[in-house]
Structure formats: C-alpha cells, structure tokens
Amino acid sequence: MRTRILGFVALGAVVAMTVVGLFVVPADLNQGDAQRIMYPHVASAWVGYLSFGVTALAGIGWLWRRDRRFDAVALAAAEIGVMFTAFAIWGGMMWGRPIWGVFWQWEDPRLITTALLLALYVGYLLFRRLTDDPERRATRAAIVGIVAAIDIPIVHFSVEWWRGLHQTATIGSPDRVLNPSAPMQFVATLLGTLAAFTLAWAYLMIRRYQLARAEAQREESRRVERVMSARTAEPAR
C-alpha cells in the first residue's frame, strides 16, 4: 500500500515538474527553450549516479554478508541506472545540437566517461547472464559492479580535471546550491525535477527489487525441481 502511494506521489511529481519545466518556467535568455532540457537531463544523470552507487554498495553488502537480497538490490539499481543514464545521454544530445552545434563530441571527457559508465553497466547486466549458479553470479557481479563504480567520480569530476565542451558541474558544491548564479525559478525547477525523479527512482527500485526476488525464488524452485526429477530418473540400486 505504501509503495502504491509512493508511486502516485512520484507520478504526480514527475507530471507536475514536466509541466513546470516545459510551460511554466520562462525560457533562458541565451539558450532559449533548449535550456528546458536541462531539468530532466541533470535529474536523469543524478539518478544514474545514485543507482550505480547503490549497485556498488549492494555488491559490497553481498560480499560481506552473502545475503541474496543484496544481489537483488544490486540488479535492480543497475538496470534502473542504465535506463536513467541513457536518458541523460539522450537529453544531453538533444540539448547539445542547438547549443553546441553537435549532438556528440568524441573529445569531450564528460561525454566519453558517461558513455563508458553506460557501457560498463550494460556489460554488468550482460555479465550476470553468463552463469546459472546464483552464488557465483552474485559474487562476480558484485566485483564488476564495485570496479565499474570507480567511473562515477571520474564522470563527475571530468569537467574539473580536463577541458572539454561540457560545462562544469551543475550542482558541484553546497555553495552553488545556496548561492546560485541562475535565477531562483530555474534553480527551483531543477531541484524540483531532481526530487521528482528521485521519488520515481525509489518507486521503481522497490518494484524492480520485488521482481528480482520473485525471479530468484522461481529460479530456485526450478533448480530444486530439476534436481528432484534427475534423482527420480536415476535407476534404483
């Protein structure tokens, strides 16, 4: 019931912030309406970071406690993170074309490290399919998930460490949030969209976790059935 309420709240928040981002907040003086893309773009990128961070933490949890629930959390977060990171890249491309003049630039460190992050976690999801043994799969996936998470700070700080087309971090320090250079209505819309996407993320995480647990139970009962039928098929000695 609580998850359902969270779902309705998240839905309302995402719809409301979409309407605000598209129709209520004014267009940027320099960038025009293309700047409206920043709201879901930045929010998607944030939720992507959050997801992959959770995958890494859940991986550590699995290696430490050997509790299958950690593996289900890691899987849920990785799948949702891949989706949101793909959204962030798509939003960035749609903004980049009118503002930079190009959809993509292969020399830009932020773009490359983000594409790498997406590829790493798509690889993580594919890697999970390599073995049927749940214990071995969870251990291998945990290691891949933790190693891949090294790219998260590299993505975030790439705009500070190297020069490229991408501007510096939108929310890099508390000072930037408390004393923003942009008008307050832009900042409020961005923070509102961040909150709405985080609520949607929480709802999807719960549902995807429930699915992962149900799939794990089904996989386990199938395995037991296979063992039982193999035993009954053996000739009596």
Add this chain to the structure above:
Amino acid sequence: MTDAAFVISAYAVIIGGLALYTAVLWRRLSAARRDDEAR
C-alpha cells in the same frame, strides 16, 4: 517555442521511456506473482 523538435524529443524519450519502463515492470511483476500463486 525555439528548438521545439529538440525539446519535445528530449522530453518524449525521457518521460515516455520512464512510463514505458514502469508499465513493462508492472507486467513482469504481475506475471511473476501469478506464476507464484499457480505454483
């Protein structure tokens, strides 16, 4: 609206993708629950 095609493409894919993923997740979850009950 300036650059309308880009703004609409961005929002359509992100919000539409979010809705589509949620719908697919619901379907998969209800199928898994039906499977559990049948067992």
